[in-house]
Amino acid sequence: MFSKRRMTGPRVAFLLLAALHLFFLAYLYSVQGIHADKEALKFTGSAEALLRGDPHDLLHRYPTYGTYILFLVPFAAIGNYWLAVSAQVILGFIAAWRLKQLVLRTTGSDVWAWVATAGLLLSYLVQTWTLSLYSEPLMTSL
Numbered sequence: 001m002f003s004k005r006r007m008t009g010p011r012v013a014f015l016l017l018a019a020l021h022l023f024f025l026a027y028l029y030s031v032q033g034i035h036a037d038k039e040a041l042k043f044t045g046s047a048e049a050l051l052r053g054d055p056h057d058l059l060h061r062y063p064t065y066g067t068y069i070l071f072l073v074p075f076a077a078i079g080n081y082w083l084a085v086s087a088q089v090i091l092g093f094i095a096a097w098r099l100k101q102l103v104l105r106t107t108g109s110d111v112w113a114w115v116a117t118a119g120l121l122l123s124y125l126v127q128t129w130t131l132s133l134y135s136e137p138l139m140t141s142l
Contacts, residue, residue, distance in 0.1 A: 010110075013114065014097075017114075017117065017118055017121060018093065018121075020121075020122065021093075021096075021121040021122065021127075024121075024122055024127060025089065025127060025130065025131065028124075028127060028128060028130075028131055029131055032128065032131065033131070034081075034082070034085055034131050034132065034133070035131065035132030035133065035134060036081060036132075036133050039134055040132060040133035040134055042057070042061075042062060042065075043062075043065060043068055043069055043072055043133055043134070043135065044072060044076065044081065044133060045057070046058055046061070046062055046065075046069045046072075047069050047070075047072035047073045047075075047076040048076045050069065050070075050073055050076075051073060051076055051077055057069070058070075065135050067135075067138065067139075067142075068134075068135035068138050068139070071084070071087075071138055072084055072133070075087075081133055084133060085130070085131060085132075085133070088130050088137040088138060088141070089130055091137070091138065091141040091142075092120075092121070092126075092127075092130055092137065092140075092141055093121075094141065095120070095140070095141040095142075096117045096120045096121045097117070099116050099117060099120055100113045100114065100116060100117040101113070103116040103117075126140060
């Protein structure tokens with residue numbers, strides 16, 4: 001019925017770090033909410049215009065932000081930008097995990113790999129952008 005696999009140290013550490021990261025994001029959300037104004041309006045507006053068949057913003061006004069505008073198109077299509085923020089959180093987890101693997105390969109040190117992962121997931125400067133509809137969360141993860 002239940003698996004007899006035990007939780008190993010790295011799994012427990014990652015789960016604890018993930019839980020701490022989610023609590024940190026919940027705190028940031030309680031303080032600042034989701035940034036969906038100012039710059040975010042040009043991205044969401046461009047994604048919605050693209051859905052209507054108007055690629056002018058994507059190709060001429062904001063071509064350097066094309067990746068993020070295209071990222072937002074599916075969320076604009078369903079009318080739910082909260083899912084875009086959720087996708088950015090998931091991409092942030094994937095980026096942190098890949099950073100851990102990269103640091104482990106380059107340094108050979110498991111400790112430094114976990115420090116880098118924790119640094120990324122708990123950095124105020126990085127995570128404050130995760131709760132926004134700006135291009136920074138996607139570009140940081142990529």
